[in-house]
Structures are given as structure tokens and as C-alpha cells.
Amino acid sequence: MGLSTHVLDTMHGTPAAGMAVTLYQTDAAGQATPVRSFVLNHDGRNPDGPLYDNASLRPGTYRLSFEVAAYFRQRGVQLPEPPFLDRVHIDFGIADVSQHYHVPLLASPWSYSTYRGS
Template structure:
């Protein structure tokens, strides 16, 4: 099934619909943009997997989530500068025959992630 992501807004208790996300392939300090997308009503990429099995390669990747833009669009009144602006998750893919799901649970003040199924 390749690579996927899902974002939940823990402040409002719902999917982070409308959040902008970017996926990069990384090598050391260099990052190459693979795609940008906006999360759908379920907090997922509207086009399905970010990378399918054939496109997913062993290596390192980065997902960048526009947390500030999302909470601004929701009308959340927060002090400037924001505690969280963008959340960048760097992760590795060792087994391309497995599914890598990278969820994000986020509020304006905290986030967590894990390798999901």
C-alpha cells in the first residue's frame, strides 16, 4: 500500500480538513519536493496513498504540515509568534514491501506521531 498520512486536530476533536502538507525525499540536508496536497474532509490525501508500492523507495523522507495556516483558517486566536508553525516529520523507509502510515495528532501547542498501519 506504500506511504500514507492522516492528520487529526486534537483541539477540535476532528480530522484536519484543509491542512496543507508537503512530502519530500531527503538525503542528508538536501530535500527534494515530491508533492504538495491539501487534506480532505477525513484529514487524508484526497488522491489516496502519497506513494504507491511501485513508487516507494527505501530511504528517508520528510512530511511538512502547515499547522499555523490550518489553525489560522479555523479562526483560532493565538499569540504571535505561534508555538507551532510547521511540523516537519523526518522518517525512514527500510522495507518497501510494507505499508508506512505516518499519522499526526496536532493542536496549536503539541503534536505526536507514530508508525501506523
């Protein structure tokens, strides 16, 4: 299946529909090159399916950037300026492209958690 992501809004107990996300490929110097941007669908997932399939995925380092503050403001949540969490960046590595890498995010305006899912 390649690479996928899923975001859950833990404040409201729902998928984070409408959150903007950008996928980057990163290099050893930390430079990030945008690969694609998308807005999460009703289920909190990329509407086009996996970000990469196994045939397209390459070993290396990547970053997912989630527009957390903009999403919660869109939901009507009053946030301080600046917000505690604005964008959440998750840097991760792909070692074995034959495996599936799922990067979920559980987010509220005040906290987040991630793990390698299945």
C-alpha cells in the same frame, strides 16, 4: 499500500480538513527535495489516496511538512505571533518497501504526536 498520512485536529476533535502538507525526499546531507504538495480532504487524508504505492516507493529518508499554524488560523483560532507551532516536520525512513508506512499526526496549536501506524 506504500506511504500514507492522516492528520487529526486534537483541539477540535476532528480530522484536519484543509491543512496543507508537503512531502519531501531527503538525502544524507539533509537536503530536502519537494515531491508533492496537497491539501487534506474532509477525512484529514490526501484526496488522491496513498502518497506512494508499493511499486513507486523507494528506500530512503523522507519528510512530511504540515502547515499547522495556518490550519488553526483558518479555523479561527487566535495564535500568538510567532505561533508556538508553525510547521511540523516529521523526518522518517523507509527501509522495506514491501511494507505499508502510515505516518499519522495528532496536532493542536500547542502539541503534536506521531507514530508509525498501520
